[in-house]
Amino acid sequence: MSVKLNTDKLDLQIINAMMNDAEISYAELGKKLFVSAGTIHVRIKKLQEMNIISGTRMNVNVKLLGYDCTAFVGIYLEKSSLYDVVAKELKKIPEIVRLNYITGSYSMFLEVVCKDIAQLRRVLHDELQKIKGIERTETFISLEEGFSRTLVVVDPE
Amino acid sequence: MSVKLNTDKLDLQIINAMMNDAEISYAELGKKLFVSAGTIHVRIKKLQEMNIISGTRMNVNVKLLGYDCTAFVGIYLEKSSLYDVVAKELKKIPEIVRLNYITGSYSMFLEVVCKDIAQLRRVLHDELQKIKGIERTETFISLEEGFSRTLVVVDPE
DNA sequence: ATTGAAAGAGTCTCAGT
DNA sequence: ACTGAGACTCTTTCAAT
Numbered sequence: 001m002s003v004k005l006n007t008d009k010l011d012l013q014i015i016n017a018m019m020n021d022a023e024i025s026y027a028e029l030g031k032k033l034f035v036s037a038g039t040i041h042v043r044i045k046k047l048q049e050m051n052i053i054s055g056t057r058m059n060v061n062v063k064l065l066g067y068d069c070t071a072f073v074g075i076y077l078e079k080s081s082l083y084d085v086v087a088k089e090l091k092k093i094p095e096i097v098r099l100n101y102i103t104g105s106y107s108m109f110l111e112v113v114c115k116d117i118a119q120l121r122r123v124l125h126d127e128l129q130k131i132k133g134i135e136r137t138e139t140f141i142s143l144e145e146g147f148s149r150t151l152v153v154v155d156p157e
Numbered sequence: 158m159s160v161k162l163n164t165d166k167l168d169l170q171i172i173n174a175m176m177n178d179a180e181i182s183y184a185e186l187g188k189k190l191f192v193s194a195g196t197i198h199v200r201i202k203k204l205q206e207m208n209i210i211s212g213t214r215m216n217v218n219v220k221l222l223g224y225d226c227t228a229f230v231g232i233y234l235e236k237s238s239l240y241d242v243v244a245k246e247l248k249k250i251p252e253i254v255r256l257n258y259i260t261g262s263y264s265m266f267l268e269v270v271c272k273d274i275a276q277l278r279r280v281l282h283d284e285l286q287k288i289k290g291i292e293r294t295e296t297f298i299s300l301e302e303g304f305s306r307t308l309v310v311v312d313p314e
Numbered sequence: 315a316t317t318g319a320a321a322g323a324g325t326c327t328c329a330g331t
Numbered sequence: 332a333c334t335g336a337g338a339c340t341c342t343t344t345c346a347a348t
Binding site: 012020022050051058059061066070072087090091094097098099100101102104108109115138141142143144146147148149150151156 | 164169172175176177178179180207208209210211212213214215216217218219221222223224227229244247248251252254255256257258259260261263265266270272295296297298299300301302303304305306307308309310313
């Protein structure tokens with residue numbers, strides 16, 4: 001069950017705004033949403049206490065820092081019971097920025113960010129294949145990112 | 158080529174810190190990195206001008222708002238030349254938060270965030286299959302997110 | 315719950331080094 | 332290029348509604 005029942009339209013408007021730009025001031029956001037800065041403040045405090053929102057992150061263009069190579073990796077495990085022990089090993093590899101357990105052909109699915117193909121090869125061959133329990137992997141190199149955006153959260157219909 | 162040559166160790170330390178927590182004050186970050194708040198400020202301004210960093214986003218736990226269903230979707234296109242027209246249609250579907258062009262079996266790869274399986278079915282069946290040029294799709298539903306983290310950017314070795 | 319104003323904290327600018 | 336201090340803006344608190 002969700003805590004959605006305790007959030008109203010104003011909360012969702014604040015969330016959608018701050019999800020895309022957390023630098024907007026309470027005064028400016030309040031003006032947009034026709035309430036005072038104080039109201040924005042108490043709502044944000046409430047949403048933080050409900051763990052719906054938590055901190056902010058700076059957007060970084062890692063491409064400009066030389067990280068030009070994103071790949072997705074599907075993992076076949078020898079046994080499903082090896083999930084946790086393999087996940088623990090994968091977490092040690094800094095180039096892996098995300099791990100999901102999924103349905104379908106693969107047991108696990110990774111997102112990997114590297115500087116170049118050479119580094120990706122090192123991660124796949126030297127690091128991944130070394131982990132006990134991984135049967136084989138399938139790699140999809142991202143040629144280009146079409147788009148990436150935040151979800152727009154809406155009320156239940 | 159990257160603009161990496163114009164960034165030093167201090168820049169990277171600032172980036173790594175603010176990528177994870179953009180709310181830290183310049184004074185506090187300066188203390189950690191043994192420089193003044195003013196220096197943090199000019200470095201951040203420089204990084205913004207270089208387009209390496211750009212704005213901040215609030216972290217939102219969309220699960221608590223009822224968005225409990227993440228899926229990855231591989232797309233087979235009838236012809237590769239249909240990339241752009243199909244991408245344009247996909248961008249109109251708000252549940253699709255990310256699109257990548259990739260190597261391998263699929264032409265495109267999507268990340269979709271929905272409230273439940275019923276909404277995912279609607280997106281896949283009613284929206285996706287309706288788009289001209291999509292031959293077929295393959296869906297991987299995320300059962301659980303193992304982890305998700307920001308990349309740690311480092312100097313060239 | 316929301317407001318408006320005062321107190322506190324952070325950002326931004328700039329002259330000096 | 333970095334620092335420290337002053338000006339400015341934003342967050343936070345709170346009494347009143």
